[in-house]
Amino acid sequence: MSKLHSSHELPPLKPYIITFGALIAITLFNVTISQFTSGSLGLILTMVLASVNAILVLAVFMGLWWDNRFHTVAIVTTFLFLSLFFIFTMLDVATRDDLDPREGPAFDIKSPVQKEHSSGHGGESH
Amino acid sequence: MILMILRQLMEKNMSSNEVLVGRSHEVAHQFDTAEQEFNTAKLGMWVFMAQEILFFGGLFVAYAVFRMMHPDMFREAAHHLSLKWGLLNTLFLLTSSFTMTLGERAIRQDKIKQGIMLLMTTVGLATAFMGVKAIEYAAKIHHGYLPAKWFFGEGMDNSLHLFFGIYFALTGLHGVHVIIGIGLILWLVYRTIRGEFGSHYFLPIEMVTLYWHLVDLVWTFLFPLLYLIR
Numbered sequence: 001m002s003k004l005h006s007s008h009e010l011p012p013l014k015p016y017i018i019t020f021g022a023l024i025a026i027t028l029f030n031v032t033i034s035q036f037t038s039g040s041l042g043l044i045l046t047m048v049l050a051s052v053n054a055i056l057v058l059a060v061f062m063g064l065w066w067d068n069r070f071h072t073v074a075i076v077t078t079f080l081f082l083s084l085f086f087i088f089t090m091l092d093v094a095t096r097d098d099l100d101p102r103e104g105p106a107f108d109i110k111s112p113v114q115k116e117h118s119s120g121h122g123g124e125s126h
Numbered sequence: 127m128i129l130m131i132l133r134q135l136m137e138k139n140m141s142s143n144e145v146l147v148g149r150s151h152e153v154a155h156q157f158d159t160a161e162q163e164f165n166t167a168k169l170g171m172w173v174f175m176a177q178e179i180l181f182f183g184g185l186f187v188a189y190a191v192f193r194m195m196h197p198d199m200f201r202e203a204a205h206h207l208s209l210k211w212g213l214l215n216t217l218f219l220l221t222s223s224f225t226m227t228l229g230e231r232a233i234r235q236d237k238i239k240q241g242i243m244l245l246m247t248t249v250g251l252a253t254a255f256m257g258v259k260a261i262e263y264a265a266k267i268h269h270g271y272l273p274a275k276w277f278f279g280e281g282m283d284n285s286l287h288l289f290f291g292i293y294f295a296l297t298g299l300h301g302v303h304v305i306i307g308i309g310l311i312l313w314l315v316y317r318t319i320r321g322e323f324g325s326h327y328f329l330p331i332e333m334v335t336l337y338w339h340l341v342d343l344v345w346t347f348l349f350p351l352l353y354l355i356r
Contacts, residue, residue, distance in 0.1 A: 010234055020224040027216055027349075031209070034354035038201075046350040053346045061223055062339045068165070071172045078176040082183040086190060093191050 011066045019060040026053050151327035164329055171333050175340050182344050185296050189351060192288050202282055203289035204355035206271055208262065212353035215258045216345065222251035223342040226311070230335045236324045245315050248338070252308045259301055266290070296348055303341045310334045 030049040037045055059065045064072050096103040157163040193200045229244030270278035273291035314334055317323060323331055 010231060013231070016224070016227055020220070023220050024217065027213070027220065030350055030354065031213055034350070034356055038356045042354075042356050046354050050347050050350045054343055057223070057339055057343050057346065061227055061342070062336055068168075071169070074169075074172050074176050075179075078179050082180060082186075085183060086187055089187050090190060090194065094194060 015060050019056050023053055023056055167329055171336050178340055189292050196285055199283040199285050200289060200355050203286055207353050209353050211258050211262050212349055215255050216349045218251045218255045219342050219345050222248045223339055226335050226338045230331050233323050233331055234325055234328050242315055242318055245311055249308055249311050252304055256304055293352060300344055300348060307338050307341050
């Protein structure tokens with residue numbers, strides 16, 4: 001990785017043009033394959049391609065490639081904590097009825113809120 | 127009309143082929159050098175963007191939880207969104223990120239006029255993005271695809287309102303960021319016309335450029351998660 005010597009030095013233009021082309025190409029590719037894949041495979045492929053796009057934006061457009069490494073550390077740490085948030089929430093929600101089956105329906109938010117506005121008490125007052 | 131006003135302002139502030147000398151920027155008293163000031167601002171900006179990612183993260187986690195609970199509903203819901211409009215908006219935003227970067231580079235190289243034009247192109251693309259969003263929102267509202275108890279749309283799944291709750295929260299919050307971005311870029315254009323920016327000083331331009339890329343970054347995930355579910 002190359003690093004600029006001062007904040008006033010300008011990074012080369014070429015990586016920006018290549019990145020822009022790549023971002024457009026990956027987006028179009030993502031749309032195309034989403035028409036042929038489905039389920040978990042589709043989700044994984046879509047997310048991998050979106051992440052590649054995100055990394056390109058961070059590294060080139062936002063200049064992390066040439067920037068102070070500390071900024072990269074800050075943003076990578078953010079994504080690590082975000083993934084912790086994801087993992088623990090998903091583990092919790094997915095396994096709530098493993099120990100006590102009564103927990104399952106209690107958290108299964110299936111009850112439709114729709115079409116309730118005609119009935120119910122209180123009407124428009126709240 | 128906007129272009130005419132811009133031209134008038136530019137003519138008032140600079141003669142045609144002159145490289146702008148610019149007003150001098152004074153380093154704030156708590157900093158020793160301009161370099162130190164720049165680096166401090168940039169660190170602050172990155173920390174702010176880290177916070178923004180966590181801020182949007184909460185909604186993305188809500189998305190994940192509901193999608194895990196109702197995979198079929200999400201698949202059905204995606205069919206109620208227009209892939210065509212979504213893709214067009216993605217292209218608008220990606221291109222605006224690129225023009226913003228080019229605009230920043232131009233101003234840093236003292237190509238002020240070119241820079242202002244590129245910043246205005248970015249504003250144009252961002253406005254187009256919001257226009258498409260307005261068309262999409264109008265259709266959703268018209269057909270009753272709304273969050274929670276306001277939902278009156280037609281659909282096979284009885285929990286579609288959950289998807290539209292997430293849809294409006296995520297795209298709405300993102301839209302607010304786009305509108306703030308438009309305001310910030312117009313503020314940059316104004317200050318550039320006044321001759322405040324150039325190779326000698328471009329800190330606010332660099333910061334707003336970073337912010338604009340962040341808006342693009344969030345959409346990078348929003349688009350596939352909302353429009354590309356199959």
